[in-house]
Amino acid sequence: MVEIAPSLLSANFSNLQKDLDELKKSNIKYLHIDVMDGKFVPNISFGFPIIKAIRKDNDFVFDTHLMIEEPIRYIENFKKCGSDIVTIHYEACSNLDETIEKIKSFGMKVGLTFKPKTDINKIIPYLEKIDLCLIMSVEPGFGGQSFMEDSLEKIKKIRALIDEKNLSCLIEVDGGIKDFNLKKVIDAGVDLVVSGSDIFSNNENSISRQVEKYKKIINE
Numbered sequence: 001m002v003e004i005a006p007s008l009l010s011a012n013f014s015n016l017q018k019d020l021d022e023l024k025k026s027n028i029k030y031l032h033i034d035v036m037d038g039k040f041v042p043n044i045s046f047g048f049p050i051i052k053a054i055r056k057d058n059d060f061v062f063d064t065h066l067m068i069e070e071p072i073r074y075i076e077n078f079k080k081c082g083s084d085i086v087t088i089h090y091e092a093c094s095n096l097d098e099t100i101e102k103i104k105s106f107g108m109k110v111g112l113t114f115k116p117k118t119d120i121n122k123i124i125p126y127l128e129k130i131d132l133c134l135i136m137s138v139e140p141g142f143g144g145q146s147f148m149e150d151s152l153e154k155i156k157k158i159r160a161l162i163d164e165k166n167l168s169c170l171i172e173v174d175g176g177i178k179d180f181n182l183k184k185v186i187d188a189g190v191d192l193v194v195s196g197s198d199i200f201s202n203n204e205n206s207i208s209r210q211v212e213k214y215k216k217i218i219n220e
């Protein structure tokens with residue numbers, strides 16, 4: 001069953017708990033949390049105090065997507081503020097194996113992702129060591145961008161490898177997902193779908209109605 005991971009980045013920060021309560025009522029399991037440092041990506045989002053604050057009253061699986069340089073420096077902080085999954089960027093780590101091991105040593109699940117221009121073959125050797133492979137379908141840094149169609153081939157390639165080797169690694173897609181392209185990424189083989197602007201700031205539907213729309217497509 002494909003799961004939806006709404007991206008906090010597009011939520012209404014002046015009344016955040018209201019949006020989170022709506023997700024809870026819609027039985028959302030995962031919350032995608034984009035952390036940006038203004039260096040690895042040209043944008044700054046939010047950090048530990050916000051994550052810690054929302055952890056108190058929300059039991060979503062905290063799927064933290066770290067768009068920060070050398071995330072190894074902060075793994076313990078993410079554990080302390082309540083991350084369940086820590087996804088790191090291939091390009092941001094000078095010692096990727098050590099970073100992966102450190103996340104595991106704190107009992108968290110490891111996700112690995114890469115920028116759209118990075119050669120996917122560099123990621124393949126890690127599939128056996130990680131819990132989640134995140135396919136970026138936009139340049140990381142901002143919500144509300146358009147889906148990059150070539151991501152579909154990447155998803156299919158990773159799906160085939162995971163199935164062939166019978167690995168437990170999940171596939172997540174992130175960026176530009178809308179109700180009208182959801183079916184394509186599901187058919188390509190994802191397990192988890194991140195969606196920010198299309199769920200939190202949809203012109204036609206409230207958060208819960210848009211989640212219902214996604215669920216309908218997933219169950220088709």
Ligand SMILES: O=C(CO)[C@@H](O)[C@H](O)COP(=O)(O)O
Pocket residue numbers: 007009010032034065138139140141142143144145174175176177194195196197198
């Ligand atoms: O990691 C990122 C952007 O860098 C994403 O998680 C976005 O926040 C997704 O937003 P939409 O493209 O769905 O609006």
Ligand SMILES: [Co+2]
Pocket residue numbers: 007032033034065174194
């Ligand atoms: Co993200």
